[in-house]
Amino acid sequence: xxxxxxxxxxxxxxxxxxxxALLALSILLVFTVTRILLIPLGExxxxxxxxxxxxxxxxxxxxxxxxxxxxxxxxxxxLYQQIKYHIDRNKMKxxxxxxxxxxxxxxxxxxxxxxxxxxxCQVLLTLCLIVPLGPIMYRLFFxxxxxxxxxxxxxxxxxxxxxxxxxxxxxxxxxGARTQPFSDTGFRLGAVMLKSQTLxxxxxxxFLIVTLFIAFERTxxxxxxxxxxxxxxxxxxxxxxxxxxxxxxxxxxxxIGSASGILIAPITxxxxxxxxxxxxxxxxxxxxxxxxxxxxxxxxxxxxxMIEAFSMFWASNYKEIIVFTxxxxxxxxxxxNSHHVEDDE
Amino acid sequence: MTxxxxxxxxxxxxxxxxxxxxxxxxxxxxxxxxxxxxxVIGPNGAGKTTLLSAIMGILPSKGTIHFNGQDFISPxxxxxxxxxxxxxxxxxxxxxxxxxxxxxLLGAFQRYRRGDKSYDQTLNEIYKIFPRxxxxxxxxxxxxxxxxxxxxxxxxxxxxxxKLLMLDEPSLGLAxxxxxxxxxxxxxxxxxxVSILLVEQNARAALKVADYAYVLEGGxxxxxxxxxxxxxxxxxxxxxxxxxxxxxxxxxS
Numbered sequence: 394x395x396x397x398x399x400x401x402x403x404x405x406x407x408x409x410x411x412x413x414a415l416l417a418l419s420i421l422l423v424f425t426v427t428r429i430l431l432i433p434l435g436e437x438x439x440x441x442x443x444x445x446x447x448x449x450x451x452x453x454x455x456x457x458x459x460x461x462x463x464x465x466x467x468x469x470x471x472l473y474q475q476i477k478y479h480i481d482r483n484k485m486k487x488x489x490x491x492x493x494x495x496x497x498x499x500x501x502x503x504x505x506x507x508x509x510x511x512x513x514c515q516v517l518l519t520l521c522l523i524v525p526l527g528p529i530m531y532r533l534f535f536x537x538x539x540x541x542x543x544x545x546x547x548x549x550x551x552x553x554x555x556x557x558x559x560x561x562x563x564x565x566x567x568x569g570a571r572t573q574p575f576s577d578t579g580f581r582l583g584a585v586m587l588k589s590q591t592l593x594x595x596x597x598x599x600f601l602i603v604t605l606f607i608a609f610e611r612t613x614x615x616x617x618x619x620x621x622x623x624x625x626x627x628x629x630x631x632x633x634x635x636x637x638x639x640x641x642x643x644x645x646x647x648x649i650g651s652a653s654g655i656l657i658a659p660i661t662x663x664x665x666x667x668x669x670x671x672x673x674x675x676x677x678x679x680x681x682x683x684x685x686x687x688x689x690x691x692x693x694x695x696x697x698x699m700i701e702a703f704s705m706f707w708a709s710n711y712k713e714i715i716v717f718t719x720x721x722x723x724x725x726x727x728x729x730n731s732h733h734v735e736d737d738e
Numbered sequence: 739m740t741x742x743x744x745x746x747x748x749x750x751x752x753x754x755x756x757x758x759x760x761x762x763x764x765x766x767x768x769x770x771x772x773x774x775x776x777x778v779i780g781p782n783g784a785g786k787t788t789l790l791s792a793i794m795g796i797l798p799s800k801g802t803i804h805f806n807g808q809d810f811i812s813p814x815x816x817x818x819x820x821x822x823x824x825x826x827x828x829x830x831x832x833x834x835x836x837x838x839x840x841x842x843l844l845g846a847f848q849r850y851r852r853g854d855k856s857y858d859q860t861l862n863e864i865y866k867i868f869p870r871x872x873x874x875x876x877x878x879x880x881x882x883x884x885x886x887x888x889x890x891x892x893x894x895x896x897x898x899x900x901k902l903l904m905l906d907e908p909s910l911g912l913a914x915x916x917x918x919x920x921x922x923x924x925x926x927x928x929x930x931x932v933s934i935l936l937v938e939q940n941a942r943a944a945l946k947v948a949d950y951a952y953v954l955e956g957g958x959x960x961x962x963x964x965x966x967x968x969x970x971x972x973x974x975x976x977x978x979x980x981x982x983x984x985x986x987x988x989x990x991s
Contacts, residue, residue: 613843613844613847613850616836616840616843616844617844617847619833619836620833620836620840620844623833623834623835623836624831624832624833624834626796626827626829626831627830627831627832627833628833628844629796629815629816629819630794630815630819630824630825630827630831630895631819631844631845631847631848631894631898632815632816632819632820632847632848632851632898633816633844633847634816
C-alpha cells in the first residue's frame, strides 16, 4: 500500500463513515426518546436515493402512493376517534390539511418536468415526500403501543422493516439506481484526485451533526425531547407529550435517513434492499457509543467506515465480517464496565 | 370570567379509580375555591396519591373533573397541564441528568410553546424564593440533596404559572427545618393568590396552613371541614394528630 491508495481508501472510509455517523445519531436519538430501535431507518436511505433516481429519469416516484395511502389510513383513524369521542374543529382542520398536503405533493410530482428542474428542487421534493412518512409511521405503528416493553417495540420495528423492503421492491423495482453527482468538478490534493461528491457528503454531514447538537443543547424544544428520554412522566407533567416527542424524532430520523440516501446515491448503486446493511453499520457505531453517548457513537461510526474501507483493500471478501465482528469486543468491554445505576428518586 | 373568591376552580364529583378489580377510590367529591389552600390528609394507603394522580389524568378514572370552567372525563395529562394544572409528584420526577436551570426552563415549556416570553421573569422570581437553586443552577439535578430536589420540583411546577398547584407529600423524607421552610413557602404562595391542593402525612402542619381540609380513609372521604375546626376535632386529634405529635406544629410555625 502506498500513500495514494491510503488516501483513496481514507476518502472512501470518511465518506461512508460520515453517513454511518448520521445514521448512528438518528438511531440513538430515536432510541433514547422512544425506546424503539429504528431498524427501518435504512429503508428511508434507499427510498431517498431511489426517489431521487426516479425523478432524474423523469418519472414520478411511486412513493407518492405510499404517502397518500398512509395519510388516508391516518385520517380515517383520526375521524373514527373524533366520532367516538367528540368533534373538535381544530382536529378536523388538521385532517383536511394532511390530505391536502398529500394531494398537493401528488399534483406537483405528476405535473412538474421532474428531470429538468434544478437538482436542489429535486432534493427538496424528495425530502417533502419522505419526511412526513416518519411521523405517520410512528402514529400508525408505534403510538398505540408506546407503553409496551422494548422487546415488543423491537419486533414491530423489524416487521416494519421487512414490510418496507417489500414495498420498496414493489414501488421501485429490483433494478439498482445511481444519481448524478451534485457537482461535476473534482480537484487534486497532492497526487490524489478528490471527488466533489465526497466533499458534499462530509460537509453536509458535519453541518447536520452540528445543527443537531445545537438544537439539542440550546433550544427548549431540543431540551424537551431530551427530557422525554430522561424522565417520561416528568416530561408529561410539564406538558411535553410523548406523542409529540415520538413524532418529532421520527420526522428527524426520516429526514436524516433520506438525506443520507440522497447524499450517497451518486457514489454507490443502491437497490431496494441495500438500506439494511447501511443502517446496521450505523447501528454498530451507536452500540460503540453504548446507545447513550452521541459523540462516541459518531466517532465509532466514522471508525466503522474507515475499517470497512481498509479491510476492503486487504481482505475484500471478509469486509462485512470484519465490520460486524467489531461489535463483539465492544459489547464485552461495555458489559464489563457498565454497572446498572439505580434511579434513586 | 369573574374574579370572585367564591368561584370553584376545581370541582371533582363521583371520582372512582380502580386498580384492576380493586377500587382504590370509591366516589370522591372535592371542591377547591380559587386562591384557597386545601389539604387532603389520611393514613397510608388511603388513596391520597391515587386521588392526585387521577385528577392529573395519570390514572384513568370515572367521574367528572371540573377544572377552570371546563369538564374533563378521564383527561390526559398534557391537556390539563395546558389548562393550568401543575403537579409536584411524590417521586419528584426530575430530569436527573439535566442541569437545575434546564429543569426549571422545561417547567415553562407550555408557556414557551404558546409564545409567552415572560418566563425569564418567573425564573428570577423562583431563584429569589429558592436562592439555593440559583447557587446550583449549573449542577445536574441528580446531584442535589433531597431538600434541594423538592425545592427544584416545586420551582419547576411554578415555572408554568399554574392556576392550581397540587403537591404530593412535599415534606416526605425532609429534615424538619427544611420542611418548615417549605411550608412557609406554601403560605407565601397562597397569599400571592396561587391555589394549592396539598396532600400530606404531616397532618398537624398541613392543617395549620390550610383553609379547608378533607380526611381520606379507605378510598372515601371520612371527614371534611375548615382546617382550623378539623385541627380541634377530637376524632382527628385521636387518629392523626395525637397528643404526642405536638412537635409537628412547630414545623409550620
